[in-house]
């Protein structure tokens with residue numbers, strides 16, 4: 001495992017120059033991959049002498065871990081950088097920006113040109129170098145930029161300051177080879193690289209030893225997990241090996257691609273107790289014409305067949321998806337196909353998006369872009385179709401007792417705890433803080449589109 005000792009000397013010099021109460025605050029945009037990167041960054045910064053703080057106004061170092069999947073995600077970062085300029089005038093503050101936007105030349109150049117108060121810029125592959133970059137900035141007083149184009153890095157073995165002590169993300173692969181015609185990820189995160197299975201198994205065993213009950217395996221397309229030098233070893237093999245680990249209660253993964261999902265994996269859902277009955281399978285659209293234009297390599301019939309199979313193997317599986325509306329050339333008929341598919345599948349939850357043209361992707365060049373008002377109207381019709389389905393599915397659970405991993409105290413009502421069922425349903429119930437981290441039986445008594453409420457069942 002990578003040891004921060006490799007940067008020991010640098011860390012030592014850096015710590016000497018810091019106040020004993022030096023602190024950092026990370027603002028994370030985007031997906032779970034970024035969230036997990038932020039946990040690693042937080043760990044590296046703490047080793048280097050910057051304690052984490054929840055309050056950005058107190059932080060000596062503010063770091064923005066950025067996302068470029070949609071235009072709106074980038075705009076949020078530019079807005080925040082504008083705000084930070086004022087803060088920096090008032091006090092001594094170091095500002096660092098990293099993540100997907102910094103892997104993209106256009107966005108990086110924009111930050112360099114318009115936000116001269118940014119001190120450190122680095123990419124998605126060189127978190128481990130952060131102490132050196134900070135030191136270089138402190139010593140020279142100049143902005144420091146370090147972008148690593150090589151996607152296989154030392155970051156793999158960094159430890160993480162996990163947000164929850166009893167659940168954890170675990171990277172199994174990086175990058176994506178799919179080149180969906182709308183997506184920027186293959187350009188920012190590079191080609192697929194899978195971690196060796198032994199490294200993953202070792203990491204998970206260590207996590208379990210430290211009290212972790214649930215892991216979420218992360219990759220842009222976990223079904224194409226294929227470690228070099230392990231001929232024929234598949235994602236399903238990895239799941240079976242992980243399920244053997246004593247003490248590991250729950251295994252989740254995201255994200256899978258419908259074109260690569262195997263029957264073996266669906267069978268694993270039925271046969272492996274720790275594999276949670278929750279499948280996130282992005283469909284993106286319900287029209288074959290649009291799916292072809294998106295370069296997705298499956299049709300609605302293929303997708304529906306997978307759903308039929310998984311439902312027949314695991315009747316209580318909860319289904320989640322990603323759907324995009326307003327892709328170039330999407331007609332009213334195409335959109336109706338999406339609504340029709342959504343009604344067929346009966347999702348439990350979904351991430352819904354307005355298509356956002358990303359410079360450099362083929363779809364952005366399509367001259368037949370859909371007007372904003374049409375996109376927004378379709379988006380509203382989509383959510384109007386989805387939310388009653390979510391509600392109906394959640395209401396079917398009323399009266400059932402479900403195991404809930406307790407995550408914390410509810411933000412809205414401090415007397416309530418929140419947690420997740422195996423099927424990833426957010427569940428609230430009354431209880432004491434000392435129950436956090438436990439898996440407990442909760443009898444569901446009410447439900448709406450987005451969460452369940454219940455009470456703790458006495459054993």
Ligand code: 5AD
Nearest residue numbers: 182183282322323353354355356358
């Ligand atoms: N515009 C809108 N949504 C997008 N996604 C990816 N690229 C775009 C884009 N250009 C969505 C997809 C993907 C999810 C992570 O983000 O639905 O599954």
Ligand code: SF4
Nearest residue numbers: 176178179180183185
């Ligand atoms: Fe993007 Fe498609 Fe790869 Fe997902 S599978 S990251 S949508 S290119």
